[in-house]
Amino acid sequence: MKNYDHNIIEKKWQITWTKNxxxxxxxxxxxxxxxxxxxxxxPSGTLHMGHVRNYTIGDVLARFHRMNGxxxxxxxxxxxxxxxxxxxxxxxDIHPAIWTKKxxxxxxxxxxxxxxxxxxxxxxxxxxxxxxxxxxxxxxKMFEKGLAFRKTAKVNWCKTCNTVLANEQVINxxxxxxxxxxxxxxxxxxxxxxxxxxxxLIQDSQQLSGWPNQVIAMQNNWIGKSIGLEINFKLxxxxxxxxxxxxxxxxxxxxxxxxxxxxxxxxxxVECYIKNYDEIMNYISKNKMQQTxxxxxxxxxxMIEGIKAINPINGNEIPIFIADYVLIDYGTGGIMAxxxxxxxxxxxxxxxxxxxxxxxxxxxxxxxxxxxEGDGILINSDRFNGLTSSQALAxxxxxxxxxxxxxxxxxxxxxxxxxxxxxxxxxxxxIIYCNICGMLPVPVHELPVILPKDIKFSTKTSTLKTNKxxxxxKCPKCQQNAxxxxxxxxxxxxxxxxxxxxxxxxxxxSVFNSDKVNYWMPVNQYIGGIEHACMHLVYxxxxxxxxxxxxxxxxxxxxxxxxxxGMVTLNGKVMSKSKGNTVSPDKIIKQxxxxxxxLFILFAAPPQKQLDWTIEGLQGCRRxxxxxxxxxxxxxxxxxxxxxxxxxxKIVQLMHTTIKKVTYTMQSSFKFNTAIANIxxxxxxxxxxxSKSNDxxxxxxxxxxxxxxxxxxxxxxCEELWEMLGYKTNLSYYTWPSYxxxxxxxDFIDLPIQINGKVRGTxxxxxxxxxxxxxxxxxxxxKIATYLxxxxxxxxIYVKKRIVTIVIK
RNA sequence: GGGCAGGUGGCGGAAUAGGCAUACGCACAGGACUUAAAAUCCUGAGAUCCAUUUGGGAUCGUAAGGGUUCAAAUCCCUUUCUGCCCACCA
Numbered sequence: 001m002k003n004y005d006h007n008i009i010e011k012k013w014q015i016t017w018t019k020n021x022x023x024x025x026x027x028x029x030x031x032x033x034x035x036x037x038x039x040x041x042x043p044s045g046t047l048h049m050g051h052v053r054n055y056t057i058g059d060v061l062a063r064f065h066r067m068n069g070x071x072x073x074x075x076x077x078x079x080x081x082x083x084x085x086x087x088x089x090x091x092x093d094i095h096p097a098i099w100t101k102k103x104x105x106x107x108x109x110x111x112x113x114x115x116x117x118x119x120x121x122x123x124x125x126x127x128x129x130x131x132x133x134x135x136x137x138x139x140x141k142m143f144e145k146g147l148a149f150r151k152t153a154k155v156n157w158c159k160t161c162n163t164v165l166a167n168e169q170v171i172n173x174x175x176x177x178x179x180x181x182x183x184x185x186x187x188x189x190x191x192x193x194x195x196x197x198x199x200x201l202i203q204d205s206q207q208l209s210g211w212p213n214q215v216i217a218m219q220n221n222w223i224g225k226s227i228g229l230e231i232n233f234k235l236x237x238x239x240x241x242x243x244x245x246x247x248x249x250x251x252x253x254x255x256x257x258x259x260x261x262x263x264x265x266x267x268x269x270v271e272c273y274i275k276n277y278d279e280i281m282n283y284i285s286k287n288k289m290q291q292t293x294x295x296x297x298x299x300x301x302x303m304i305e306g307i308k309a310i311n312p313i314n315g316n317e318i319p320i321f322i323a324d325y326v327l328i329d330y331g332t333g334g335i336m337a338x339x340x341x342x343x344x345x346x347x348x349x350x351x352x353x354x355x356x357x358x359x360x361x362x363x364x365x366x367x368x369x370x371x372x373e374g375d376g377i378l379i380n381s382d383r384f385n386g387l388t389s390s391q392a393l394a395x396x397x398x399x400x401x402x403x404x405x406x407x408x409x410x411x412x413x414x415x416x417x418x419x420x421x422x423x424x425x426x427x428x429x430x431i432i433y434c435n436i437c438g439m440l441p442v443p444v445h446e447l448p449v450i451l452p453k454d455i456k457f458s459t460k461t462s463t464l465k466t467n468k469x470x471x472x473x474k475c476p477k478c479q480q481n482a483x484x485x486x487x488x489x490x491x492x493x494x495x496x497x498x499x500x501x502x503x504x505x506x507x508x509x510s511v512f513n514s515d516k517v518n519y520w521m522p523v524n525q526y527i528g529g530i531e532h533a534c535m536h537l538v539y540x541x542x543x544x545x546x547x548x549x550x551x552x553x554x555x556x557x558x559x560x561x562x563x564x565x566g567m568v569t570l571n572g573k574v575m576s577k578s579k580g581n582t583v584s585p586d587k588i589i590k591q592x593x594x595x596x597x598x599l600f601i602l603f604a605a606p607p608q609k610q611l612d613w614t615i616e617g618l619q620g621c622r623r624x625x626x627x628x629x630x631x632x633x634x635x636x637x638x639x640x641x642x643x644x645x646x647x648x649x650k651i652v653q654l655m656h657t658t659i660k661k662v663t664y665t666m667q668s669s670f671k672f673n674t675a676i677a678n679i680x681x682x683x684x685x686x687x688x689x690x691s692k693s694n695d696x697x698x699x700x701x702x703x704x705x706x707x708x709x710x711x712x713x714x715x716x717x718c719e720e721l722w723e724m725l726g727y728k729t730n731l732s733y734y735t736w737p738s739y740x741x742x743x744x745x746x747d748f749i750d751l752p753i754q755i756n757g758k759v760r761g762t763x764x765x766x767x768x769x770x771x772x773x774x775x776x777x778x779x780x781x782x783k784i785a786t787y788l789x790x791x792x793x794x795x796x797i798y799v800k801k802r803i804v805t806i807v808i809k
Numbered sequence: 810g811g812g813c814a815g816g817u818g819g820c821g822g823a824a825u826a827g828g829c830a831u832a833c834g835c836a837c838a839g840g841a842c843u844u845a846a847a848a849u850c851c852u853g854a855g856a857u858c859c860a861u862u863u864g865g866g867a868u869c870g871u872a873a874g875g876g877u878u879c880a881a882a883u884c885c886c887u888u889u890c891u892g893c894c895c896a897c898c899a
Contacts, residue, residue, distance in 0.1 A: 172896095214813055214894080221812075224898060246899060259899090298897065325897045335899045343810075344897060413898050533894080603834070604821060610892090612821070616835050623849095624834085630849080674823065677833035684833090687850090752829045757880060759829050795879055803828045807879050 004629040006593030010716040014112055022732050023117040025073045027519050034070040035520050036062040037499055037559075039528030039536070040077045040124075043103035044084060047110045049568040049575055049601075049613060050529065052585050056598045057565055057607050057672070058527045059116045063712040064666040066117075067736040073520050074117055075502040077124030078104050081132075082491045083161060083177055086425045089457045096425045097453065100127060110585060114594050115715055117732070122505045126494035131501065132427040133448035134511045135493055138543075140430060140441045141550055147193045148419075150439070155418060157185040164189060166418045166490065168222075168535050190429060190487060191416040194542050198223050198412045200556075201541055210561030212608075218533045224413025229397050230332065231406040233258060233309040236317060238270045242309055245331030245411060249400065250392040251338040253381040254359035255316075256349065258309045259301065259323035260334040262287060266320075267304075275306035280322065287324070298344060299351035300324040312405040313396065314382065323348055331411050339371065346371035360389060417539070419490040422463050424455050426488030434475035434482035443476050449484070464488070495536055496543035499523055499558060511552065518554050526559040533564070563670060566610040568601075575613070583613055595714035596622040602672040602713055624680060625717055628706070631683065632721055635690060635699050648698055651689045655702050658682045659739035662709050672713070679709055700725075708737055753778060754805045755787050771798050778804070 017023060038058040041051055055076075062074035078100075085096035092099075104125065111118065124131055142148040156165040158175040164187065169176045202225050205216045228247035235242060242258065260266055262284045271277060283302045301323035308317040325344050326335055339349035339356040349356055359380050362372040375389035384392045400406030420429070428449045430442035442449055452470045464470050464486035475482035503520040504512035528536075537559075544558040567574055570581045588597050599621040605611040658678050665675035683706060690699050704725065711718040711731050722731045750762050751774070761784040763777045775796070778784050788808060795807040 217813065218894060221895060226898070228899080244899085248899080323897095325899095327898065330898045337899085342899070344899080411898075530893085606822085609822095614821075614835070617821070620834055626849090671823095673821090674833080677823070680833055750829095754829080754880075762829080797828095797879060799828060799880095803880085805828080805879050 001630070001633045004626055004717075006595065006716070007590070009720045010113070010115060010589075010594050013716045013719045014115055016719075016730075017115075017117070017732075018112075018120075020730070021121075022730060023074065023119050024121055025071065025119045027516055028071045029515075029519055031071045032069075033073065033520060033524075034062075034065040035073045035523045035525075036065065037075070037502075037523045037526050039526075039532065040079045040495065040498060041107065042079045042082060042084070043100055043107055045103050045106065047107055047114075047585050049583055049585065052114065052597065053565055053568055053601050053607075053611065054527060054529070055111065055114065055116050056601050057563065057670075058525075059114075059598075059715075060602065060672060060712040061525055061527075061666070061670075062117055063715060063732065064736065066732055067708075067711070067734060068666075069735065073122075073502070074119060075122040075124070075505075076111065076116075076118040076120070077122075077498060077502065078107075078126060079491065079495050079498075080104065080125050080127035081426045081488075081494055083163075083423065083425070086423060086457070089425075093457075095453070097127065113589050114585070114598065117715070122502050124498055124501050124505050126491075126498065127425070129448040129450050130506075130508070131498075132451075132494070134497075134501070135427040135489060136430040136442070136447050136449055137444060137511060138493075138497070138546075139489070140444060140447075142192060142546065143431075143441050147196065147546065148190060149193065150188060150190050152186055152188050153191075153418070154184050155187050155189055156182045157187075158182050161423075163422045164418060164420060166492075167415050189418055190420040190485075192419055194417045194539075195412060195414060197542050197545050198414050199225065199410070200545060201538065204541075204545075204556055207557060208559075208562075211559075212562065212564055215530065215533045215537065215562060215564060219538055222414065222534045222538065225410060226412075227408065227410050228331075229400065229406045230409045231312065231336065231400055232404075233312065233336070235270065235320075236308045236310065237273050238307065240266065240269050242266060242320075242334055243332040244334045244336045245409065246336055248338065248341070248393070249396045249406070250378065250384075250389045251341050251359055252311065252313045252336065252396055253378075253384070254338040254340045254357045255311055255318060255336045256339060256355050256357055257318050257337045257345075258320045258334060259326045259337050259345075259348065260320065261326040261328040262322050262324070263328040264322075264333045266334070267322075270307055273307045274304055276302075276304070280304065283322070298325055299348050301348060301352065303352070312400065312403070319354070321348070321352065329415065330413070341371055341373055343371050343373065414538075417490075417542075419493060420487040421490055422486075423488055424451075424457075424463055426491060427451070427493065428464065428470075429485045429487050429489060431485035432473055432475060432482050433485070434478060434480060436480055437475055437477045437482075440476055446476070451488075492535060492539050493543075496539040497547065499526075499540070500544075500547065500553065514552060517552070521553055522555050522557060523559045525561045525563065527563045527565060529567075530564040537562075563607060565607050566605065568611050568613055570613045572612060588618070592618060592622050593625070593716075595625055595717050599625065599676065599714050603676045604673065606671050606673050608670075624683070625714060627687075628683060628710070629717065629721070631686065631690070631703060632724060635703055636696055637690075647689060647692065648695060651685055651702060652698065654682055654685055655705050656739045659705065659709065659737050663736070663739065666712070676713060679706060682706055705737055707731075708734060749801060751801075752803050753781075753784050754803060755784070756807060757805075760784050760787050767801070771796070774798060774804060778806075 036058055038054050058074065062072050066072045080100050085100050088094060088099045089096045126132060139148055156167065156170045158165055158178065158180060160178045160180045161175060165175060165182060170182050173181055175182050202220055202223055205220055208216055226247055228245055229249045230243050230245050231249065233242045233244060244258065267280065274280065280302055301321045304320045304322065307320065309320050310317055325348065326333065337345035337348065339345040339354060340358040341360055346356065357380055359378060360372060360376040361379050362374065362376050378384050378387050378392050384395060387395065397406065428451055430447060430449045432440050432442060434440060452467050454467065456466055471483050471486060473482050473484050500512055500517050500521060504516045507513060540558055544553065545556060547553045548556055569575060570583065573579065573581060575582045585597065596618060600618040601611065603621060604617050661678045662675045665671055682702065686699060686702050693699070707718045707721050719731050747767055748764050749767050751765050752759050752762050761781060763781055765774055765777050791808040793806060794809055797805040
């Protein structure tokens with residue numbers, strides 16, 4: 001018996017696959033394609049177990065679909081721009097390009113040692129100008145369409161990273177990269193008009209039946225569509241009309257104050273009428289002093305004295321407050337406050353002694369202690385009393401619209417995508433500023449605008465601003481001296497369209513060939529972490545729609561199916577470098593083999609769930625692989641033949657049901673853990689059968705099937721055993737086995753007999769037995785018959801091929 | 810606070826459409842092989858109690874409580890706990 005030496009076997013097959021270009025994919029326009037995509041990694045240094053899990057899952061599917069006769073695209077690349085490279089440059093005095101390249105080489109080597117079946121000829125690296133040139137090209141296209149624009153805005157600023165952040169990169173007031181509190185700054189920045197597509201992104205999410213509901217819910221919540229009424233409130237003394245946005249016009253009789261944001265331009269407009277103007281300005285400036293967005297005070301605010309708002313529905317005069325909880329950049333920056341039926345309004349009213357008027361009846365619960373935010377029957381609402389909330393909402397809305405006091409509007413939570421970064425390591429924004437001609441895009445034939453290599457790195461200014469030869473340029477229109485934009489693009493742009501570039505990665509003339517893209521796209525299966533539910537996946541969906549409107553692609557959604565894999569933990573805690581609880585894939589592969597690692601990662605939990613790393617579990621998987629290996633050497637050893645015909649039937653039948661279950665897993669459920677368990681059972685059964693039978697033919701047939709079924713999970717050992725069995729062809733394209741549950745006729749089944757809810761025994765009956773016959777079997781079974789002695793049978797239920805239930809008295 | 814997911818042995822986790830709960834694996838115990846250990850192979854095992862010469866038997870059991878049903882981990886109601894995401898979005 002030869003020893004199982006994973007190091008030799010795995011290396012051998014990895015070299016064979018590469019040498020024979022086994023996984024190189026080309027367009028075959030008349031063949032069914034399968035595009036399997038995993039989220040491209042940031043080249044941070046080395047692979048972690050999360051990567052291993054992600055890419056192993058993808059590999060299982062890619063390998064299965066190849067065996068299923070589909071033309072598979074399974075590419076890999078590098079999300080290579082970004083801050084860590086620059087931070088490493090500052091800390092270790094190494095250029096980001098060199099640092100990144102070094103990491104890519106290391107991680108690529110690791111991926112190969114895992115035996116992932118990528119088509120490396122399609123490798124994409126986003127920091128290469130061959131790639132980011134097309135970022136710039138897209139930017140110019142969007143600029144021309146008005147989708148990319150520049151404006152001054154209050155932006156989130158991270159002092160530590162020395163750059164702006166998009167809203168969604170600020171988590172609980174902290175920078176998503178360095179976890180420091182951010183602050184606000186007013187700056188001129190580049191934005192992309194994702195809001196133009198907000199409605200479509202929500203609409204089309206309904207088509208994403210292959211996505212987890214959770215992700216769709218998260219995205220829709222993040223985009224945050226809300227339909228409501230913009231209502232005009234006239235003011236006393238002034239001609240100024242204050243607009244507010246509400247989704248609850250049915251509560252308008254309960255309005256007891258108006259609240260506006262401190263940035264609201266009402267203050268300037270009616271300054272002369274405001275009695276406590278100085279006090280208000282004082283309040284605001286004090287507020288600004290302490291303004292980082294790390295905390296909010298839900299009841300802070302100040303009343304504007306000397307002017308009131310008039311409720312358009314009943315003419316009541318109500319006070320106006322500046323309230324910290326009202327946001328300037330949502331809706332109109334002002335609200336009608338209904339403390340009886342809104343928690344925030346209620347808290348504010350309590351704090352400032354504002355009356356609370358109940359207008360929606362809530363079954364016997366008092367609003368003295370808690371606002372009621374649900375629907376109900378209207379009270380204190382004049383002629384609308386007695387209507388339900390929804391009836392009143394329609395009627396009041398109509399009245400306000402008819403009297404020109406209101407109009408229907410739709411608001412979104414999502415803001416335009418802030419893409420400028422004041423950093424070096426990113427795609428330069430291809431814009432030139434000329435004193436004479438103004439702001440101009442770089443002409444397309446001059447692309448790419450290459451990121452210069454010579455930059456001084458320091459914590460203060462790691463930007464292109466320090467590079468004079470980059471900045472100074474001639475105006476493309478008038479040829480006078482001009483300057484380049486020095487901001488670079490958010491790296492989420494790189495990953496918003498990379499999946500399309502894989503379809504034609506070496507194209508130098510255009511972003512990609514449309515025949516190729518339209519053959520491969522959309523991605524059949526996308527796999528990655530749930531942490532990208534909102535940012536990356538929304539940007540990618542948005543970008544794809546822009547590409548569609550540029551007539552580059554024909555469909556509207558890039559990813560048909562999405563699998564979000566769970567985290568890998570150690571003792572229930574996330575593995576991270578800072579916690580020092582990481583497990584290195586390299587060491588594991590060396591000691592136990594890539595096949596064992598892959599098998600454990602797939603077996604320990606269903607892919608969507610959290611996976612806790614245990615070395616004992618890994619060792620168990622290695623033990624199984626060795627059992628499979630040893631089986632090769634005992635399969636031809638003749639045993640004394642004690643196996644019955646029935647046992648042969650059973651093992652063949654088990655083989656077919658295993659094929660069925662594993663196939664189902666691969667096609668739809670992705671519960672690889674149970675598929676592997678099923679194969680383990682078959683191996684266990686084969687051990688037992690082999691020890692009893694000299695029927696080598698059957699054993700060999702089952703063994704061969706096991707190897708094929710296991711191939712997507714543990715490809716190296718399967719290739720090796722396949723070769724040892726005498727097959728010359730590569731297993732990668734060997735046809736996946738079909739199953740036939742009727743291939744062996746089983747005439748008898750074991751049927752459990754339940755009496756008064758308890759299983760009292762099992763009988764073996766002909767599969768087509770009638771109820772009468774079954775009764776006879778039961779009576780002739782001594783054990784079961786005892787329970788029926790001297791009892792009356794009240795009910796006799798036979799669920800075909802499943803169970804018999806008898807109720808007795 | 811809102812939304813989603815979930816609670817099954819010592820542990821990770823199984824269980825088509827309501828039909829034998831705990832598959833598979835880990836850890837554990839016993840045995841075989843061995844000078845010994847490792848490795849390997851075989852066997853056992855939800856809990857409690859009873860009976861043990863062999864064979865076994867009873868009760869309880871899928872977070873807790875209730876309901877529907879011949880039959881519930883699965884369906885319905887109430888309670889509770891955990892995880893994740895979102896959170897001044899009017």
